[in-house]
Amino acid sequence: MRIGLVGGTGRMGEGLALRWCPKHDVVIGSRDANKAASAAQGYVKEALEHYGRMDGSISGDENSRLVGYCDVVVLCIPYENAEPTLDSIAQNLRDNSIVVCPIVPMSKSKEGFIYLPMHEHKDSAAVMVSKRLKNARVVAALHTISDVKLRRFNEPIDTDVLVCADDKDALAVVSELLKEIRNLRPIYVGPLSLAYQVEGITPMLLNVARQNSLKNPSIRIA
Ligand SMILES: NC(=O)c1ccc[n+]([C@@H]2O[C@H](COP(=O)([O-])OP(=O)(O)OC[C@H]3O[C@@H](n4cnc5c(N)ncnc54)[C@H](OP(=O)(O)O)[C@@H]3O)[C@@H](O)[C@H]2O)c1
Numbered sequence: 001m002r003i004g005l006v007g008g009t010g011r012m013g014e015g016l017a018l019r020w021c022p023k024h025d026v027v028i029g030s031r032d033a034n035k036a037a038s039a040a041q042g043y044v045k046e047a048l049e050h051y052g053r054m055d056g057s058i059s060g061d062e063n064s065r066l067v068g069y070c071d072v073v074v075l076c077i078p079y080e081n082a083e084p085t086l087d088s089i090a091q092n093l094r095d096n097s098i099v100v101c102p103i104v105p106m107s108k109s110k111e112g113f114i115y116l117p118m119h120e121h122k123d124s125a126a127v128m129v130s131k132r133l134k135n136a137r138v139v140a141a142l143h144t145i146s147d148v149k150l151r152r153f154n155e156p157i158d159t160d161v162l163v164c165a166d167d168k169d170a171l172a173v174v175s176e177l178l179k180e181i182r183n184l185r186p187i188y189v190g191p192l193s194l195a196y197q198v199e200g201i202t203p204m205l206l207n208v209a210r211q212n213s214l215k216n217p218s219i220r221i222a
Contacts, residue, residue, distance in 0.1 A: 022051055
């Protein structure tokens with residue numbers, strides 16, 4: 001499968017590329033093609049040092065180009081600047097593309113981390129994405145995975161990932177990809193309209209971490 005990581009030069013992008021490259025062709029996206037190529041080169045070096053060989057590959061390209069040839073696109077971009085990026089990829093995005101949205105709209109207040117859409121009476125990030133990318137099948141996932149754990153790619157991730165989606169086929173494809181990350185368990189929550197519940201867990205986890213001196217807490221449904 002060809003997986004495109006929009007904003008893949010950042011922290012989540014690195015972790016996902018290193019987790020998926022043994023089996024898949026991963027394309028690192030950036031606003032700048034040179035930056036994408038150089039990040040991809042670095043990840044290949046890291047992956048080969050660890051895995052010895054890869055059946056997949058890691059390459060780099062501009063965000064707006066890779067969405068035209070990838071099977072699954074993951075939006076590894078900050079919430080604050082997501083809208084212009086979505087507009088820049090909308091035109092080239094293939095019809096019915098599967099778009100994974102891990103975006104967490106949050107900020108820090110005096111009291112602690114807060115979930116922005118609740119305070120600003122806005123859509124969840126996933127619903128905002130589905131309104132901007134009308135030809136995409138959006139799957140909300142990966143919000144509670146710490147990039148630190150994801151990038152320690154020689155270690156399993158013993159955690160659950162809560163998933164929201166409207167399209168059952170897209171959900172199945174993304175769930176299989178998530179299961180390939182060792183010990184990670186995808187759990188379906190419901191349609192995309194419920195994504196606000198899942199996105200809102202991340203600021204809560206960060207508050208838990210801060211108040212209890214915990215490092216990179218995650219969740220398990222028992
Ligand atoms: N980090 C985590 O642990 C974590 C966990 C769960 C969910 N998430 C979510 O995953 C998403 C990515 O997180 P991250 O930590 O990987 O982000 P990040 O490292 O801060 O940024 C990722 C990439 O976004 C691009 N970017 C930065 N500013 C931009 C702008 N103004 N316009 C367009 N692109 C811009 C950059 O790529 P170029 O400069 O190459 O274009 C950057 O490398 C976020 O929405 C976050 O809420 C993160």
